[in-house]
Amino acid sequence: MTTTARDTVLGRVRDALALAPVPTATVPRGYRTGRTLPDDERLALLTHRLVDYKAKVYPCTGDRTAEVIAEIMRERGARRIGVPDGLDEQWLGAYDGEVQRDSADIPAPSLDALDGVVTASAVSCAETGTIFLDGSPDQGRRALSLVPDLHVCVVDLSSVVAGVPEAVARLVPERPTTLISGPSATSDIELERVEGVHGPRNLVVVIRTDA
Amino acid sequence: MSTFLGMPAAPPRSPYGTGNLRGDRKFPKAAHDELRNEQLRRNLGRATRTIRTKRLGVTGELPDWEQLRDAGSAIKTDTMNRLPELLEQLEQKVTEHGGTVHWARDGAEANEIVARLIRATGSSDVIKVKSMATQEIGLNEHLESIGITPYETDLAELIVQLADDKPSHILVPAIHRNRDEIRQIFLDEIPGVDPDLDNVPAHLAAAARVHLREKFMTTKVAVSGANFGIAETGTLSVVESEGNGRMCLTLPDTLITVMGIEKVLPRYQDLEVFLQLLPRSSTGERMNPYTSMWTGVTPGDGPQDFHLVLLDNGRTAALADTIGREALNCIRCSACLNVCPVYERTGGHAYGSTYPGPIGAVLTPQLAGMDAAKDDPNSSLPYASSLCGACFDACPVKIDIPSMLVELRHQHTEQSGTTAEKLAMKAAAGVMKRPKLFTAAQKGAALGRIAGGPSGTISHLPAPLSGWSDSRDTAAPPKQTFRAWLASAEGAATMSAAAEEGARRTADDHKEDR
Ligand code: SF4
Numbered sequence: 001m002t003t004t005a006r007d008t009v010l011g012r013v014r015d016a017l018a019l020a021p022v023p024t025a026t027v028p029r030g031y032r033t034g035r036t037l038p039d040d041e042r043l044a045l046l047t048h049r050l051v052d053y054k055a056k057v058y059p060c061t062g063d064r065t066a067e068v069i070a071e072i073m074r075e076r077g078a079r080r081i082g083v084p085d086g087l088d089e090q091w092l093g094a095y096d097g098e099v100q101r102d103s104a105d106i107p108a109p110s111l112d113a114l115d116g117v118v119t120a121s122a123v124s125c126a127e128t129g130t131i132f133l134d135g136s137p138d139q140g141r142r143a144l145s146l147v148p149d150l151h152v153c154v155v156d157l158s159s160v161v162a163g164v165p166e167a168v169a170r171l172v173p174e175r176p177t178t179l180i181s182g183p184s185a186t187s188d189i190e191l192e193r194v195e196g197v198h199g200p201r202n203l204v205v206v207i208r209t210d211a
Numbered sequence: 212m213s214t215f216l217g218m219p220a221a222p223p224r225s226p227y228g229t230g231n232l233r234g235d236r237k238f239p240k241a242a243h244d245e246l247r248n249e250q251l252r253r254n255l256g257r258a259t260r261t262i263r264t265k266r267l268g269v270t271g272e273l274p275d276w277e278q279l280r281d282a283g284s285a286i287k288t289d290t291m292n293r294l295p296e297l298l299e300q301l302e303q304k305v306t307e308h309g310g311t312v313h314w315a316r317d318g319a320e321a322n323e324i325v326a327r328l329i330r331a332t333g334s335s336d337v338i339k340v341k342s343m344a345t346q347e348i349g350l351n352e353h354l355e356s357i358g359i360t361p362y363e364t365d366l367a368e369l370i371v372q373l374a375d376d377k378p379s380h381i382l383v384p385a386i387h388r389n390r391d392e393i394r395q396i397f398l399d400e401i402p403g404v405d406p407d408l409d410n411v412p413a414h415l416a417a418a419a420r421v422h423l424r425e426k427f428m429t430t431k432v433a434v435s436g437a438n439f440g441i442a443e444t445g446t447l448s449v450v451e452s453e454g455n456g457r458m459c460l461t462l463p464d465t466l467i468t469v470m471g472i473e474k475v476l477p478r479y480q481d482l483e484v485f486l487q488l489l490p491r492s493s494t495g496e497r498m499n500p501y502t503s504m505w506t507g508v509t510p511g512d513g514p515q516d517f518h519l520v521l522l523d524n525g526r527t528a529a530l531a532d533t534i535g536r537e538a539l540n541c542i543r544c545s546a547c548l549n550v551c552p553v554y555e556r557t558g559g560h561a562y563g564s565t566y567p568g569p570i571g572a573v574l575t576p577q578l579a580g581m582d583a584a585k586d587d588p589n590s591s592l593p594y595a596s597s598l599c600g601a602c603f604d605a606c607p608v609k610i611d612i613p614s615m616l617v618e619l620r621h622q623h624t625e626q627s628g629t630t631a632e633k634l635a636m637k638a639a640a641g642v643m644k645r646p647k648l649f650t651a652a653q654k655g656a657a658l659g660r661i662a663g664g665p666s667g668t669i670s671h672l673p674a675p676l677s678g679w680s681d682s683r684d685t686a687a688p689p690k691q692t693f694r695a696w697l698a699s700a701e702g703a704a705t706m707s708a709a710a711e712e713g714a715r716r717t718a719d720d721h722k723e724d725r
Contacts, residue, residue, distance in 0.1 A: 015222035016531035104511035109428035179502035199454020
């Protein structure tokens with residue numbers, strides 16, 4: 001029987017640990033966890049961070065969601081948008097353009113023809129300005145929020161937490177998860193920040209302050 | 212039946228890694244040439260200063276930054292201690308979720324596995340996410356040699372690839388290029404690019420976007436690295452800015468991820484530490500624009516064929532070194548590069564390895580050895596440092612790079628009998644000749660901690676002072692930082708003597724070289 005690469009590598013690891021044993025380490029978790037912040041502070045912090053990344057932010061009450069989304073699309077001339085199959089229908093009530101409900105049969109490259117996309121979100125972290133998408137029915141497959149140039153993301157203030165540990169604690173590990181902190185950006189040419197190379201160049205966040 | 216009373220034989224040591232882990236010249240020679248490159252120096256100086264300032268801003272913002280570093284460091288130490296079980300757990304979880312796990316003893320084996328998997332898809336093109344691991348094993352070169360075309364999709368990697376160049380920084384690989392050069396590279400190398408393209412970064416980025424979008428939409432297979440692999444859940448993660456990572460991880464049918472075995476983390480919860488440490492240390496942002504996390508295969512979303520290649524390539528050799536294994540804790544944030552006065556002047560190419568800068572100077576000899584090649588260029592890497600301690604202060608997982616450099620110097624002189632002093636003088640000369648810059652870059656690391664020892668005298672001084680310590684004991688500067696000592700009359704006199712001697716020797720050596 002020949003030794004597999006697996007056995008060889010694992011054997012080498014065990015040998016190495018025997019050659020250079022190191023005392024067991026217990027992980028000190030003295031950093032901040034379980035933080036809470038009042039609604040207004042979470043809203044202010046998240047908004048500040050998103051604006052810092054050059055995302056556009058529209059705070060609104062839940063009953064104005066449809067109106068705000070329609071206005072954003074009008075301003076940007078988005079006539080044809082994609083939405084995840086499980087997105088709340090009412091959110092599109094005031095939009096008069098064409099809506100393509102997403103499904104796995106639609107070839108991902110064809111999403112390039114959409115003017116924009118609207119999704120919900122799973123969790124957001126105020127301190128870092130990060131929105132987490134987890135592929136739930138109202139957030140859709142990953143390609144949908146990636147290929148079109150405009151991503152309008154709806155965030156419920158109740159799903160906004162203070163810091164990274166609080167956000168990670170709310171995730172379901174097995175779901176494909178995307179963390180978004182501002183629009184696509186690069187600083188590869190003389191360190192000058194350029195918005196957008198490959199991902200959506202425009203990120204618009206609608207924060208529903210009573211949801 | 213007899214009872215075994217003897218000492219058990221020591222287990223065998225692992226072989227060193229292969230691939231892009233060795234330059235063709237020693238550091239002092241390579242650095243000397245790079246020092247002449249004004250453009251490189253200006254760009255690097257500006258880049259490292261900018262990122263340094265941003266990093267200090269966002270790390271200072273967190274009141275628990277030190278606690279996060281302690282946690283990060285301990286998680287990594289714990290990981291290394293439990294590596295066999297964690298790797299097995301990762302394999303099991305990835306497999307449970309529909310992925311396939313492969314193991315590679317070295318770079319050549321990993322290259323073969325990846326090539327076989329690509330061939331099986333019938334594609335002769337592959338899109339790539341920026342990855343140190345695949346650069347280390349020379350995957351692109353291997354694929355090209357067998358007729359598969361790899362397309363780098365990170366903007367900087369694209370620039371480097373189109374120019375047939377090498378990356379010079381972990382994070383911003385094309386930092387040595389300016390906008391005019393990049394414009395010319397695009398005009399020469401991207402088919403169909405607008406001949407009127409100007410040098411505005413936004414326009415250059417847009418040209419790259421158009422060029423790569425077509426590749427994203429049509430290529431069936433992608434190769435990525437991984438920043439983290441979670442044993443508990445089988446979740447892999449890629450941290451990035453541009454969205455090219457998301458494109459590669461999402462659009463193709465097949466995804467192949469090459470991950471060094473040291474990148475595993477025990478628990479999903481550990482992400483709460485590293486998602487704070489990595490972006491803040493790396494680009495000086497509170498969070499990078501995009502992070503992708505995936506577990507095996509998700510029906511209806513993303514690649515339906517996922518392969519994880521677990522790479523050794525010298526990592527187990529490093530793991531077997533009591534001091535050096537700490538280098539495996541590195542999360543490749545590049546903070547140590549950006550604070551290093553030597554790196555700032557020479558750039559990444561001088562180190563000859565995929566891993567440049569302070570961490571490269573300790574990791575490369577660990578992975579690939581210092582005496583594995585004839586007159587091994589890697590043997591000069593431990594001397595490519597002023598031991599100022601700034602890298603240790605900057606490192607989010609508290610890797611004590613200066614102590615490891617001293618230890619590697621010691622190991623090297625033991626093994627080879629070379630005089631450390633000569634190498635040290637040559638390596639440090641470029642920096643030492645500009646004492647003002649050197650002083651400015653110091654960050655108060657205590658020299659005594661590094662070299663003083665309990666006796667209070669220094670018998671084995673690091674470069675550039677080892678010429679003195681080899682023949683006499685120097686009083687250790689007690690309770691004084693290196694910087695303070697340097698500023699004292701004694702320090703200044705010693706350093707300027709060292710610099711003069713260094714400069715003289717470098718001049719002599721170059722006479723020999725010619
Ligand atoms: S050694 Fe530390 S500072 Fe340097 S790249 Fe690695 S993690 Fe970052």
